[in-house]
Amino acid sequence: MTDFNALGLAEPLLRALADEGYTTPTPIQAQAIPLVLQGRDLLGIAQTGTGKTAAFALPLLHHLAARRAQAPRGGCRALILSPTRELASQIHDSIRAYGRHIGLTSTVIFGGVGARPQIQALARGVDILVATPGRLLDHIQAGAARLQTVEVLVLDEADQMLDRGFWPAIRKLTGMMSKNRQTLFFSATMPTEIAKIANELLQDPAKVSVTPVASTAERVEQRLIHIDASRKRVLLAEMLRDPAIGRALVFARTKHGADRVAKHLVAEGINAHAIHGDRSQGQRERALAEFRNGRAPILVATDIASRGIDVDGVTHVFQFDLPDTPEAYVHRIGRTARAGASGEAVAFCAPDELAKLKAVEKLIAMRIPAEDRRSEAARAEAAAGAPKPAPRGRGARPQGAAGRPQGQGRPQGAGRGSMPPRGGMPERKDRGWRNADFRDSGR
Ligand code: AMP
Numbered sequence: 001m002t003d004f005n006a007l008g009l010a011e012p013l014l015r016a017l018a019d020e021g022y023t024t025p026t027p028i029q030a031q032a033i034p035l036v037l038q039g040r041d042l043l044g045i046a047q048t049g050t051g052k053t054a055a056f057a058l059p060l061l062h063h064l065a066a067r068r069a070q071a072p073r074g075g076c077r078a079l080i081l082s083p084t085r086e087l088a089s090q091i092h093d094s095i096r097a098y099g100r101h102i103g104l105t106s107t108v109i110f111g112g113v114g115a116r117p118q119i120q121a122l123a124r125g126v127d128i129l130v131a132t133p134g135r136l137l138d139h140i141q142a143g144a145a146r147l148q149t150v151e152v153l154v155l156d157e158a159d160q161m162l163d164r165g166f167w168p169a170i171r172k173l174t175g176m177m178s179k180n181r182q183t184l185f186f187s188a189t190m191p192t193e194i195a196k197i198a199n200e201l202l203q204d205p206a207k208v209s210v211t212p213v214a215s216t217a218e219r220v221e222q223r224l225i226h227i228d229a230s231r232k233r234v235l236l237a238e239m240l241r242d243p244a245i246g247r248a249l250v251f252a253r254t255k256h257g258a259d260r261v262a263k264h265l266v267a268e269g270i271n272a273h274a275i276h277g278d279r280s281q282g283q284r285e286r287a288l289a290e291f292r293n294g295r296a297p298i299l300v301a302t303d304i305a306s307r308g309i310d311v312d313g314v315t316h317v318f319q320f321d322l323p324d325t326p327e328a329y330v331h332r333i334g335r336t337a338r339a340g341a342s343g344e345a346v347a348f349c350a351p352d353e354l355a356k357l358k359a360v361e362k363l364i365a366m367r368i369p370a371e372d373r374r375s376e377a378a379r380a381e382a383a384a385g386a387p388k389p390a391p392r393g394r395g396a397r398p399q400g401a402a403g404r405p406q407g408q409g410r411p412q413g414a415g416r417g418s419m420p421p422r423g424g425m426p427e428r429k430d431r432g433w434r435n436a437d438f439r440d441s442g443r
Pocket of ligand 1: 021022023024025026029047048049050051052053
């Protein structure tokens with residue numbers, strides 16, 4: 001297998017990778033780094049968890065260090081756009097870690113916090129700027145930032161940018177940049193709309209792709225529980241008391257729903273926080289810190305808020321509500337089976353969510369092993385009208401999209417599946433964790 005030395009990266013970067021404990025490039029890194037080093041535009045289809053941050057950050061740092069130039073006042077040489085502040089912060093942390101021996105400057109800007117320190121950092125100019133599109137546009141409109149000097153643009157999680165309505169802002173931003181820039185475009189999914197945008201922004205891009213959606217679904221142990229909507233909270237609290245649960249991420253469809261679930265859990269004596277867009281930056285950071293350090297090992301999140309969160313050792317993902325889009329189901333369950341580990345994902349399905357379940361099962365091309373815990377009344381109602389769920393034993397192993405029993409062999413080169421263990425990551429066995437970490441999700 002390739003090692004990092006063979007990819008042509010500068011020595012200070014190799015040293016930083018050694019500090020991180022990374023020995024082997026992940027598939028997206030092995031594919032993307034040489035192409036980006038050649039100066040090619042890149043279209044990368046990869047979910048979070050595949051190592052895609054390093055796939056763009058390493059060649060970007062290499063490029064900036066190889067052609068040193070004064071960081072332009074009010075501007076930057078490389079711009080990384082991210083859909084959420086959490087992801088922006090994490091990308092910035094990665095840039096600092098990988099660039100620690102290389103002496104380039106960087107800063108991160110996002111909404112929800114004071115603008116003044118950001119304006120000051122921009123005024124001096126930075127080599128690398130990580131930003132959310134809305135706040136960056138605010139700074140530009142206020143005359144505090146300009147983009148004419150951008151040599152490399154990275155658009156991360158383009159599908160989320162689109163979902164969150166950032167596309168008009170991004171179009172404005174890219175319109176201010178030189179056409180001679182190099183553009184790296186990453187998206188977990190590639191619906192037609194994203195492909196069109198990519199086509200607009202990229203020039204003769206090289207394409208790299210890892211982890212097709214179905215392979216994630218095949219690797220995670222999934223369970224589905226048919227349950228009345230009114231009984232979900234009680235069941236969730238009951239399941240969360242299982243000592244096998246180290247750290248669990250619970251997905252709710254709405255901010256309100258996330259709050260209600262977290263409140264119920266707390267009332268039941270279970271230490272949980274809710275995280276969503278109405279929470280202040282401080283509240284989010286506290287919730288995440290306590291999730292990380294294990295003080296509040298249950299995090300109830302909306303898809304958007306959970307996006308880009310990087311916490312090791314999520315043992316379980318619960319879907320309190322099924323998501324509006326089937327792709328989000330796959331992103332959610334992918335939060336647990338990371339770095340080649342397996343994971344457990346439990347989804348609740350109320351009678352009015354059966355259409356969503358059907359869409360999910362169509363996308364992942366398999367039936368999720370199901371249990372029926374509905375009340376007699378709900379069952380009778382379903383029998384009278386709606387299609388009946390097909391209860392199955394827990395032990396049943398679903399057939400993967402390729403007709404392969406779950407967990408028996410993975411497709412070659414399937415992104416996360418073939419990712420080496422992370423550097424510095426504690427042995428999961430020692431902590432009694434069954435699975436790796438979680439990241440990112442649907443909307
Ligand atoms: P990403 O998909 O960029 O969010 O990366 C997922 C996780 O994998 C991050 O926590 C990285 O620190 C870790 N990681 C990235 N590249 C490697 C590698 N080559 N070896 C081990 N861990 C890695």
